[in-house]
Amino acid sequence: MAAFLGLFRRDLSLALRQGGDTGLVIGFFVLAVVLFPFGVGPEPEVLQRIGPGIIWVAALLAALLSLDRLFEADYRDGELDLLALSSLPLELAVLAKCAAHWVATGLPLTLTSPLLALLVDLDPGSIAILFASLLVGTPALSLIGSVAAALSLGARRQGVVLSLLVLPLYIPSLIFGAGAVEASGTGSGARAYMLILCAVTLAALAFCPWASAAALRQALE
Amino acid sequence: MINWLANPARFMRLSARAVPWCGWTAAVVLAIGLFWALVVAPPDYQQGDTVRIMYVHVPAAWMALSVYLFVAVASAVALVWRHPLAEVAGRAAAPVGAAFTFVCLATGSLWGRPMWGAWWVWDARLTSVLILFFLYLGYIALVNAFDDPSRGGRAGAVLALVGVVNLPIIKFSVDWWNTLHQPASVMRVGGPRIAVSMLAPLLIMAFGFALLFAVLLMLRMRTALNERKAMALRLNSGIAAAPRPERAQTVSAHTAVP
């Protein structure tokens, strides 16, 4: 337990000390959402209709930006080999890193989303659901992203390969996350979507550390 | 450490005979199948002549799924038992599977336009097959993304196994969800419920596609093994002062070769 928390704190302080990562992610998130009214026109009805989808897709792409540094630095300086050999199971080490990654990227994205929801003219109920959906959904993004990051560790064009791998895997979270907000906007309940979104995140929690650890072991051979 | 030439040598001997046999059989079977599908088989009373698209679309779909299963099994064998041929087999099969998946999607779209009125719908079956296509592309990109090819092979193997969860989703999507795509007519409990006059060309085309896959798989595996052998020869002749070709026989599978 102490090892788990130690790793979590270490990764988190590294991410926050560099600071640029969180800022970069939020900056991209805001810019991507702001671009859309320029592209599709500023009519409130149109923006309201596609707003949830825009915000969710932008969150996905922003989360993607910071994934390649999840294991890269530790892989380079041999820290990852030490982690694999330590008493902390590699699966838990992955979980600790994902948790730190989420606090440094997913959580700021979630906290920024209400502001962006105002830009696309969502009603207060939908804004609340958007916040909740991102809060539940972004951990899955970190977890699923860790699998792709572990698989593409050391690849020549890691950023591109990582994107190609991870975006199809993000689709379930996207469907149910954006769907929940849209359902709340049209008045039909968001409950079913939110429940399935929780299920996706829980499934990612169960499966991804194991898959990432397997991929990391292959990388370290 | 297995002497990697032991099993591959046997494979090269067997496939040298199997490739021409399978190749010509595939050509004949496909020719018969195409004639049957386009000329002999009757038009459907509802769908008219567009049903002939089924004779390419459905066999391609069956192959798309089967080849992915083949890649996944080869990946498991490569990871667990470190069989040197298994990795070669998986990498050789993936582009063929991707081709079948693309044909399935394209012919399906051309069938859907006159029948459903839409080139594409986001129903469960079509979406999960599209994801299968992306999985193939991701696998191919991943195995080629590393300077060390064995690292690429291992990473791809893990990805292939992670993506296996998509296969039952594709197969049962038409049962679990309310989809536009029609439910199973051939591979179902209770036997096929399709007219024999249509089932026959369908099975012939499917058999032809399977033979085509076998030929392409063996050709691509032989190519990969030849290329590895050539690289090993080049490496060894560069290193040894007096190049002795027989030294190449002892190069292990873990040498970095493309």
Place this chain on the structure above:
Amino acid sequence: MGDIGTFLAMGGYAGFVWSAYAIALAILGGLSVYSWRRYRDSIAALERLQQDLGRRR
């Protein structure tokens, strides 16, 4: 069955049916040709290499 014109027309769906078969032929045929060519090239390269090495001894 009728004459060749009726056959080609495919009951009015000619564009769809023939395009589908054309795409299948192009993709699978193209992959086959490409795989065969690469195979032949690999054999030629290997033979050339083995000849060079034999000569160098």
